[in-house]
Structures are given as structure tokens and as C-alpha cells.
Amino acid sequence: MDAHVNDGGSLRFNGIGKVFPGVKALSDISFVAHPGSVHALMGENGAGKSTLLKILGGSYIPDSGNLQIGERPMDFRSAADSIDSGVAVIHQELHLVPEMSVAENLLLGHMPARYGMVNRQMLNRRAAELLKELAGEIDPRERLGNLSLGQRQLVEIAKAMSRNAHVIAFDEPTSSLSAREIDRLMTIIGKLRDEGKVVLYVSHRMEEIFRICDAVTVFKDGRFVRTFEQIDQLDQNQLVTCMVGRDIQDIYNYRPRERQGEALRAEGLLGPGLNEAVSFTAHKGEVLGFFGLVGAGRTELLRLLCGLERLKAGQLVLDGQVLNLKSPRDAIAAGILLCPEDRKKEGIVPLGSVAENINISARHHHAQLGCLVPAQWERENAERQIRALNVKTPSPDQPIMFLSGGNQQKVILGRWLSLSMKVLLLDEPTRGIDIGAKSEIYQIIHNLAAEGIAVIVVSSDLMEVIGISDRILVMSEGALTGEVAREQADEARLLQLALPRTRG
Template sequence: MPNEIILELKNIKKFFGNVAALSGVNLKIKKGQVHTLLGGNGAGKSTLMKIVSGVHQPDEGEIILNGENIRLQNPKDAQERGISIIYQELSLCPNLSVAENIFADREPMNGIFINKRKLKDITMKLLQEIEMNLSPTTLVKDLSISQQQMVEIAKAISFQSEVIIMDEPTSALSSRETEVLFNIIDKLKAKGVAIIYISHRMDELLRISDEITVMRDGAYVATVKKNEANMNNLIKMMIGRELNDIYPKRDYNLGTETLLEVSDYTKKGWFEQINLQLKQGEILGIFGLMGAGRSELAQGIFGITNPETGTMKIKGKEVKIKNPQDAIKNKIAFITENRKEQGLVTSDTVKRNITMLSIDKLLSKFGLIDDIQENEVAKKAVLNLNVKTSSIHQTVNNLSGGNQQKIVLAKWLETNPDILILDEPTRGIDISSKNEIYRLMRQLARKGVGIIMISSELSEVLFMSDRMLIMRDKKLVTEVAHSKTTQDEVMLYATGGK
């Protein structure tokens, strides 16, 4: 029955120590609708969804599912009751296959043995449903981040749940994959499935939501229907103030010096015949669909992989970047798209993460780390980047995504780079944190740092770039000026339509 309430949360409270993560949240989720949760990093959205999915138990409040007051003991209990979740941070086992990840602990059996043929068949059917051309036997570690995200989506759908929670499901997806996901959501809605959707992408939620609930600082702010919502009012509710000029404009002149020049860079299957230049103080955007070769090119410039042919010049001098250590010595910094696995030691402190690349500068004459100096460096970085943390000694894993991303930036800025490569710099962070990172990019460029920005968010590349390079099939296909192009034109180049 349409609009029938399937899940209701009443006065949900959750404390971690003396800190109130949730302070009396109320929510009503209806069958066959997309209910979006909107709020900044630290607003309590993910904590609330962990309660709904059985990871945490509320300290106070009620969970009512299909009219029954329940208490979810653990995630398996939630799944058995028809609630599944797609986490923002991937939770797959890299050394298992796609099929093994999707149906872990639920494999079809033939006696005491797994029926591998049936497992492969049902996985293939599921992958076809989400338009994913992939072998069920492929190991997850061999997949790209976006492919792994699609496997997470397939896993959630496989439970045949009544309520599916999607926490930033498109943060690693291309525009085409996002469209596939939206089609899947439409089909699920038609079956009466309720979707709880968390996203920081305003254009997405205004498109697919039926209702939008705004949270701030662990508290419920308001619920509005999509046709009553507009971006400015949602942002004001979310952060408690107006947020003008999300994309700060350039108010400085570009330098004349060429910091980086890459000529005929080629590694078959990775990137081919790449020619690009990066000027002092320039933000050079690179856009392309999944598989276009954007991240692979960044890895080639930074020395994670080596080209088979081609040359690189830094400030006019030819250099050989054989590994990341060579890149760092040549004052190149690289923030990868996967901050959890490649950018942070999440079990370590804010301080140690910030100083890990510049620890040599903090050694005393006896070869020991000068703890006082290290503390000063970390405190200064936290202050300059407005990192919200209780202490420089706090564990990074306990921080929001936006603050984690700032710590990755802080770590690399301590190396004083001339060239900064940003691969998906605002993936999975709220609009306020995005604005802070955009402003930091402008500040760095004003000081003469050359920035290469790779992003799947087309509006981000358009408004932040001084020039845009568009990639398709591992090659650069054209260069455009953001002031002389449109999103439609960029997509035509990226898809091969122009």
C-alpha cells in the first residue's frame, strides 16, 4: 500500500561517552519511497543508520518495524528482519570473488559443499540486473573503486529487503553508473521497497527523493517533501547559515612558469599518448567516465606506475619519476581517491597522520622525534584547515569523512609541494566541507601551487578548473575552457558523441 509507514524511529538517542551523537531523532519511512537524510559530516546520519541496521543499539528511543516495536541485536538480526545497508566505506573482502562477497554465509549448498555453479549463475543474473559486465569469479581486489561500489549495491539488493539504506552510494560512481543505480531504485520503489538515501550531492537528492529529512549536530531539524524543497533552504537548514558561492572564483592571475610538462606518456591499457602542461597557480581539471584512465594517469605522473614511453619535465628540467619517493623529492603530492586505504592510518592519531611524511624534519640531533615540535606542527595544521577534532591525539577513525580528508591534505601540505594532484578530493563529504576544500585549493593556487584535479562530479570540475582536459578510452580527447563550455558538451566529448 503506497505511503504506508514501514519503519518509524521515535526519540532515538545515542551517546559515546559524554558526547551526544543523537539527541532525540524522529523519522517515518514509507513503503515505495526514497527518504533522503541530509546533513553535514558529524550530523549523526551514519550513526542513526547504524542503529537501524543493528550495528549500534540506541540508549533511548523506539524502533517500530511494520507496526512492531523491535530491538535489533546485530546486523544479521536486521537483515533477517528485512533491513540491509550499503555502507559509504567499502566493506568487501578483497581476496574473495565477487560472488563470494555478495553471498557470503548465504551460498547455495549441495549437501555440505557450496554449489559453485548455482552460485555463479545467481550472481551473474544479479550483475546483469545492475548492468555490470563482470565475471562472478573476479577477485574484488582486481576491481576499481566504482566497480567495488556496484558490488556493494548488488549485495544489498540480493537480500530482497523491505528497507534498503544507501549511504553515499554514488560517491565513487560515474554518471552512467549513477543512472543505472537510479533505474534500480525506481524498480525497487515499484515493488514497495523503502529506500533511505544519504547523499551530499544536492542535485541527486532533489532528483530522486520523495521526502528529505535534514539533521544537524545529532538532532532532527525538519522533513520536507521534494516539491517543497530548494537547494538554498536545504543548505541553510543543514549548516545553520547561508552558504554563498559554493565554488570560490579565482581572484589572482596565473603564473607564467610551466611547473609540469608531460609528453607522449604511454602505458598500454593505462594511458596513451598523453600530452599536458600545468602552469604555476593553475587548477587543471581532468574529467572522464569510469575507465577513461584518469586515476591511472595520476598514478603514472606520481610514479606508482611507470610509462613505457614519454618524458616528463618539471620547471623545464627533464626528470625520471620511477616511484613515489622520486615524486616527493620533486615536490609532487598525490591525494588518492581512496583515503581510507591509501591516504590514512586510521588506527593512528591525528598528529601522526599529519606528520608521517615530514617526520625527518622533526628529528632531534639524537635521531629521536621532537614531540613538542611535532605537536606544534599538528596543532597548526588542524587550526589552518579547520579540522574538527577533540585533540591531535584523537584516533582518525573516529572523525567524519570531511575531517579525514582535511588530514590527508594536511599531511601532504607538510611536504610543501609545488604540484598537487587531487583525485576525487571531495568524495563522500558534505557541502560545507567541500566549500572549505575549494577555498583551500584557491589559496594554494594563489601561492603558486599547480593543481591537477580529477573528479567525477562534473559541476565541480567545471567551476573550479582554469582549464579542463577530457579523457576517453585512456586518451586525452580535447581541452576546453570552463567559461566556454557546458555540461552537455563535456559529456558529449566524454562519451564519444562529439
């Protein structure tokens, strides 16, 4: 193992292959990323991008091929090997300890000590220096678990960048960040490029790829497709066609529908995250979009709608009946179902199989003698949902943690489709999902609406919420600030409603 390599040079992948049980994740991947360049890795979920970054980070050992930095071949057998060789990988799954402080997470493994004890003053000072440029508003002494998902993402980025690595890889770094935080990150990535670093960048957000990247390599089904050395000579349609093998003209799949009667009515809701009473109506057969900036109160509203938080005031009326939601169990029984924003933390059982994750909520409806669930029903329901939602998995027994983000999201939808549903709540349903899988998710949303289900979608992707919604409600600072019909929706109008109000 060649340690402490941080002397520049290109990063080469030479014939990298990786096989998991039942899945060939990578096959003969070869390309070069150059110093002083931001190199995008693009492809649909399951194309192999994250697997390649885990090999680069030492989490996985390739079954064939090798890595090369400059003229030196690398043989990473652990994450420590990768770090010692001047590599920093910022994975989409955060590797942080929620119970520890921000400072402790940033300097874990090399905390400053004095007389055998952690020097807290020095620890917090060093952490503040690391956070200054990227997230100066975060208190190093704060317990990490108290931070938002976006703030935790910034801490993970700051932690990786503190190592002064020559090769830095970002896997969906902006998936939970606000527009202001994204601007900061883009500035820092530009500086890394100017310093001669090799930067790999994975994102499904096309605008970011064309904003910050110099070159792009496309993967499909674990195989290398093509490298475009000059992204400024490429347009978005060419890149999408290369990724998915077909031209996607309208990824939102929107078709006009006739709105039906009232499904859910919220009257004067107040609770955690809401600073003014919120009232609205969602109709059967309607896709109702909620847009707002980070901290607007959208996620908090959904938590009230599904019983995760208790109302302080107001009431919910479903099909004309007043609800008294004391827990998510009550909401599920009423037919109000949530797909949460952080699907890895709150949506899936990572060690469980695909079938278990699909069946887990509907089992009690099919239990015999109070506890036994027929194996035939388990198998048939899982296979039915996998087929209906086009879940890409080698078998229903595959652990869900090995599926791509898009397929995990489909499994969560399959769980709720196994139950009787009246209102579906979707919080950032396509976060971290590629453009092909997004199109499939949108089609599922429209199919559900066509069946008379009220679908409420929270999204920070402005084009997404405009593209799929029949009607859009805008939130800012814990309050509803406007309602916009699909025909009148445009970016400027929605952003104006979403910006914090000037207080006189």
C-alpha cells in the same frame, strides 16, 4: 529480539541518541519514513547520518531511544539482528572480501553446497542472477579485488538487495558510479518504492535527491532539524540553507588569479591506462582540471605523475629538471603530492590518530639522531594544521576513522601542507563530502594556487571541474581529447569531448 519481521509498516526513530568518547554523535533523533517512499537524509559531514544508519544496521547500539518497524519495537544487538528483521543497509565503507570472487562475496554465509562442498556452478549461476539487473557485465567468477571501486560498490548493493528486505538504506551509493550505473540504480530504487519498501537515501548530490526522493530529513551536528514531507515543494537553495545554517551563493569560491611560470610539463607520457601519448603543462598558481567519464584514464595519469606507476615512454619535467620517478617517495621528495580517490583505502591510516595521520610523511624531516621525532613538533604541527584547515575533531588524538569524510580529506591535505609542495594532485577531492565541506575544500585549493602551487584536480563532477578550474583538459579512452579555457567551458562541450570517439 523480534526476528524475521518483513511484513511492512513505517520505520520510526524514537528519540535516538548516541555518544562516543568526546563526541555526542546523535541527540534525540525522531522521525518517520513511510513505505512506498524514498526518504533522503541530508546534512553536512559529521551531522550524524552514517551513525544513524549504523544503528539501523545493528553495528552500533543506541544509548537512548529505539527503532520501530510497523508496530513492533526493534532492539538490534548485531548486524544479524538487523538483517533478520528485514533491514538491509548499504554502507559507504564496503564490507567485502577482496581476495574472494564476486560470487563468493554475494553469497557469503549461504553458499550452495553439494556433498559438503561448495557447488561452484550453482554459486556462479545465482550470483549472475543477482547481478543481472544492476551489473550484468561483471563476471561472478572475477576476483573482487580486481574490480574498480565503482564495480565493487555495485556488488555491495546487489548483495544487500538480494535479502528481499522491507527497509533498505543507501549511504552514498553513487559516489563511485558512472552516469550509466547511476541511471540503473535509480531505476531499481524506483521499483523498490513501487513495491512498498521503506527506502532511506543518503547523498550529497543534490541532483540525485531531487531526482529520486519523495521526502527529506535534515540533520545538523547530530540533531534533527526538520523533515520536508514533500520534496517537490522544496528548492535546492532552501535545502542548502537548512543544512548549513547559511546561504551558500557560490560554493566554488573561484577568484581570478594571474598564472605564473611553468611548474610541471608532461611530454609524450605512456603507461598503464593510457592508450595515446599524453602531453600537457601545469603552471604555478593554476588550478588545472581533468574531466572524463569512468575509465577515461584520469586516475591512471595521476598514478604516473606521482610515481605509483612507471612510465613506458615520455618524461616529466619539474621546474626545468627532468624527473626519474621510481616510486611515490621520489615524487614526494620532488614536491609532487597526491590525495588519492579512495581515501579510506589509500589515503589514511584508519587506526591512527588525527595527529599521526597529519605528521606521518613529514616526520623524517624533523627526526633527531636518525629516528626520534620531537613530541613538541608533532603536537604543534598537528594543532596548526587542524586550526588552519578547520578540521572538526574533539582532539588531535582522535582516531581518524571516526571523522567524517570531509574532515578526513582535510587531514590528508594537512599532511601534505606539512611538507614542501610544488604540485598537488587531487583525485576526486570531494567524493562523498557534503556541500559545506566542499566549499571549504575549494577554498583550500584556491589558497594553495594563490601561493604559487600548481593544483591538478581530477573530477567526474562536471559542475565542480567547471566551477574551480582555470583550465580544463578532457580525457576519453586513455587519451587527451581537448583543452578548454574556463571562459569557454560548458557542460555540453566537455561532455562531447569526453564521449568515446566513433571509430571508422
